[in-house]
Amino acid sequence: xxxxxxxxxxxPDGRTALAGIDLEVGAGERVALLGPNGAGKTxxxxxxxxxxxxxxxxxxxxxxxxxLVFQDPDDQLFMxxxxxxxxxxxxxxxLGEAAVARRVAAALExxxxxxASDRTPHTLSLGERRRAAIATVLAMTPDVLVLDExxxxxxxxxxxxxxxxxxxxxxxxxxxxxxxxFAAELCERTVVLADGRIAxxxxxxxxxxxxxxxxxxxxxxPAGFDLLRIERLGPAGxxxx
Amino acid sequence: MSGRAxxxxxxxxxxxxxxxxxxxxAKVAGVAVVAGVAVSCTARQWPVLLACFALLGMxxxxxxxxxSTAWRRGMIVLPLVLLAAVFVPLTxxxxxxxxLELLAAVTAKAVIGTFAxxxxxxxxxxxxxxxxxxxxxxxxxxVTVGGLMHRYLFLLVCDLSQMRTALRARGYxxxxxxxxxxxxxxxGALFLRSHARAERVQVAMRARxxxxxxxxxxxxxxxxxxxxxxxxxxxxxxxxxxVGR
Numbered sequence: 466x467x468x469x470x471x472x473x474x475x476x477p478d479g480r481t482a483l484a485g486i487d488l489e490v491g492a493g494e495r496v497a498l499l500g501p502n503g504a505g506k507t508x509x510x511x512x513x514x515x516x517x518x519x520x521x522x523x524x525x526x527x528x529x530x531x532x533l534v535f536q537d538p539d540d541q542l543f544m545x546x547x548x549x550x551x552x553x554x555x556x557x558x559x560l561g562e563a564a565v566a567r568r569v570a571a572a573l574e575x576x577x578x579x580x581a582s583d584r585t586p587h588t589l590s591l592g593e594r595r596r597a598a599i600a601t602v603l604a605m606t607p608d609v610l611v612l613d614e615x616x617x618x619x620x621x622x623x624x625x626x627x628x629x630x631x632x633x634x635x636x637x638x639x640x641x642x643x644x645x646x647f648a649a650e651l652c653e654r655t656v657v658l659a660d661g662r663i664a665x666x667x668x669x670x671x672x673x674x675x676x677x678x679x680x681x682x683x684x685x686x687p688a689g690f691d692l693l694r695i696e697r698l699g700p701a702g703x704x705x706x
Numbered sequence: 707m708s709g710r711a712x713x714x715x716x717x718x719x720x721x722x723x724x725x726x727x728x729x730x731x732a733k734v735a736g737v738a739v740v741a742g743v744a745v746s747c748t749a750r751q752w753p754v755l756l757a758c759f760a761l762l763g764m765x766x767x768x769x770x771x772x773x774s775t776a777w778r779r780g781m782i783v784l785p786l787v788l789l790a791a792v793f794v795p796l797t798x799x800x801x802x803x804x805x806l807e808l809l810a811a812v813t814a815k816a817v818i819g820t821f822a823x824x825x826x827x828x829x830x831x832x833x834x835x836x837x838x839x840x841x842x843x844x845x846x847x848x849v850t851v852g853g854l855m856h857r858y859l860f861l862l863v864c865d866l867s868q869m870r871t872a873l874r875a876r877g878y879x880x881x882x883x884x885x886x887x888x889x890x891x892x893x894g895a896l897f898l899r900s901h902a903r904a905e906r907v908q909v910a911m912r913a914r915x916x917x918x919x920x921x922x923x924x925x926x927x928x929x930x931x932x933x934x935x936x937x938x939x940x941x942x943x944x945x946x947x948x949v950g951r
Contacts, residue, residue, distance in 0.1 A: 543858075
């Protein structure tokens with residue numbers, strides 16, 4: 466589904482953001498992308514979605530359409546109302562009004578935001594704005610859903626609701642996050658990115674159980690957190706056996 | 707302008723009234739026609755100005771927009787009228803009497819134009835106004851800029867408010883011009899933040915297939931109510947033409 470090969474990129478000021486990334490993500494896989502600030506997570510996500518401008522070296526292959534959910538929902542929700550924002554992508558895809566309306570209704574329903582269709586984004590809470598931002602991408606029926614820090618700054622309830630929404634998604638997921646329990650609950654595979662390189666890649670439980678690797682890259686589970694008690698959420702919120 | 711003031715600019719009154727439910731295209735066209743007719747009048751054509759004012763008054767009553775709300779929102783025009791009141795009678799080349807006549811006309815036009823705009827804002831949400839403008843063939847770039855400004859003005863005001871609070875929290879109370887330099891820094895930081903956000907928004911738009919133009923939905927054809935509005939507006943224009951002869 467996603468194939469990245471020897472991907473290199475430097476910021477305009479010369480700093481290296483990606484220093485040779487090789488990554489394969491299969492269809493339906495859920496991959497958490499962990500790493501400290503400045504590790505290159507957002508840059509990698511932009512590259513995967515073909516939105517990185519400038520001197521990108523290396524290959525990125527993507528099968529199907531990619532939907533990117535940005536870290537700050539205020540960057541993503543730029544239309545006057547939530548419904549118009551969700552309709553923005555489908556209209557750009559050239560769909561007719563009836564199909565657009567169906568897509569908007571289904572996307573808002575999927576993120577449990579149907580009640581806010583005519584609201585202006587600034588009247589929503591952060592958790593609601595983040596769910597609405599996911600709806601804007603779901604409405605384009607992407608094959609790969611790429612999310613940048615989806616759980617950042619959410620209160621426990623909003624985080625739980627977001628987790629339930631993402632768990633219900635059947636698309637391939639690539640999620641950049643600092644929230645290790647969030648990654649443990651949602652993703653079966655974890656990739657650790659540091660200094661523009663992949664530092665670890667494996668099953669989430671194995672990667673998160675490696676305290677030494679986590680500490681080396683300024684990552685860590687919350688104190689007292691028991692990884693063995695975490696049950697990963699499956700599609701439609703079902704917990705796999 | 708505070709965030710609370712911004713938030714208090716949306717629809718008000720009886721939200722289910724016929725005026726509120728009227729097609730926004732008719733309301734925007736109505737404001738344009740009433741303002742145009744008023745601006746084209748001189749003080750001697752007061753019956754037309756009176757008709758404009760009466761029409762707007764009836765709309766306000768139908769929409770149940772309170773006079774206090776209209777007054778509060780319309781106060782924006784007060785400084786301009788006061789400025790005209792100070793200078794126009796004294797500086798008119800044909801003497802104070804002609805100056806007073808001009809002042810009366812300017813005041814009437816300003817009040818009617820502002821009242822019409824206030825009623826539009828009180829009966830129509832901004833997104834609906836934008837859709838109406840797009841449907842009325844206002845250049846799409848203007849509609850797009852208007853939409854983005856409305857969307858991000860709230861965030862800008864919120865950022866500004868947080869910065870001011872942060873300054874106050876650290877005991878900032880400028881008493882000299884030199885001390886007010888921090889305000890310049892704040893303005894610069896606000897500009898840089900806005901610029902960075904604009905770049906992120908542009909990437910977000912490209913990610914969803916933005917090709918330079920905002921897609922606009924199709925609108926339903928005009929109904930009976932809209933035709934009635936068109937009839938009233940035609941009558942107003944007819945009155946203006948008749949009085950002007």
